[in-house]
Amino acid sequence: xxxxxxxxxxxxxxxxxxxxxxxxxxxxxxxxxxxxxxxxxxxxxxxxxxxxxxxxxxxxxxxxxxxxxxxxxxxxxxxxxxxxxxxxxxxxxxxxxxxxxxxxxxxxxxxxxxxxxxxxxxxxxxxxxxxxxxxxxxxxxxxxxxxxxxxxxxxxxxxxxxxxxxxxxxxxxxxxxxxxxxxxxxxxxxxxxxxxxxxxxxxxxxxxxxxxxxxxxxxxxxxxxxxxxxxxxxxxxxxxxxxxxxxxxxxxxxxxxxxxxxxxxxxxxxxxxxxxxxxxxxxx
Numbered sequence: 001x002x003x004x005x006x007x008x009x010x011x012x013x014x015x016x017x018x019x020x021x022x023x024x025x026x027x028x029x030x031x032x033x034x035x036x037x038x039x040x041x042x043x044x045x046x047x048x049x050x051x052x053x054x055x056x057x058x059x060x061x062x063x064x065x066x067x068x069x070x071x072x073x074x075x076x077x078x079x080x081x082x083x084x085x086x087x088x089x090x091x092x093x094x095x096x097x098x099x100x101x102x103x104x105x106x107x108x109x110x111x112x113x114x115x116x117x118x119x120x121x122x123x124x125x126x127x128x129x130x131x132x133x134x135x136x137x138x139x140x141x142x143x144x145x146x147x148x149x150x151x152x153x154x155x156x157x158x159x160x161x162x163x164x165x166x167x168x169x170x171x172x173x174x175x176x177x178x179x180x181x182x183x184x185x186x187x188x189x190x191x192x193x194x195x196x197x198x199x200x201x202x203x204x205x206x207x208x209x210x211x212x213x214x215x216x217x218x219x220x221x222x223x224x225x226x227x228x229x230x231x232x233x234x235x236x237x238x239x240x241x242x243x244x245x246x247x248x249x250x251x252x253x254x255x256x257x258x259x260x261x262x263x264x265x266x267x268x269x270x271x272x273x274x275x276x277x278x279x280x281x282x283x284x
Contacts, residue, residue, distance in 0.1 A: 084109030
């Protein structure tokens with residue numbers, strides 16, 4: 001479980017940052033919104049209302065010196081995050097700009113709960129939010145949580161291979177359309193050649209019989225410039241390779257999340273407390 005040393009350091013650094021500057025949590029949400037907005041343009045303030053409410057309660061709790069007020073605010077924050085995390089993953093939520101897949105809002109709920117548990121000093125539950133979220137919703141989990149919580153930068157791998165797959169697919173589509181057009185052109189040329197050969201045979205044959213047939217044969221056997229087809233086999237092989245890389249990376253990510261969830265369920269809070277943070281990093 002060597003990976004725990006690094007991720008616990010991430011959480012400790014994150015906890016210290018927000019204790020020193022409570023408003024940093026709101027700024028972090030704004031940064032997260034901008035990052036997610038690139039893949040979901042309909043993510044607007046109406047959709048984020050519950051998330052912002054939860055963060056506001058979390059910040060207010062951190063700002064309070066009164067234990068009762070702090071606990072009340074943190075409980076309200078937890079309720080908002082849990083409501084989001086409990087949405088129907090097959091459904092959608094409407095905003096002013098359109099609808100958003102609930103999977104994205106569920107991931108934000110996990111993100112909020114991770115911060116809630118971290119602020120309460122519950123490192124294990126904070127980390128479970130990261131891996132449970134990413135296991136269920138990998139596309140949003142990787143956008144929501146830092147790559148430092150995983151053994152490798154899966155997000156960059158997915159982005160690069162998906163972009164490559166899209167480019168290869170577009171190239172294949174263009175070549176297949178080009179080859180189809182060339183096939184039609186070649187067929188047309190053969191039809192025209194046949195018509196010309198038949199016409200030559202009829203005209204000359206009306207005068208000389210066998211000579212006309214020979215003329216028609218000469219026209220038919222003459223070379224016609226044929227359009228050469230572009231190779232698509234290499235593109236298809238590259239597409240299959242890119243698809244396989246994405247599927248393999250996704251399977252690796254799922255196994256990693258499952259393993260880390262199992263590891264976290266074995267350790268106690270006392271075990272986690274013994275891990276000394278080193279080389280601290282930021283949790284998104």
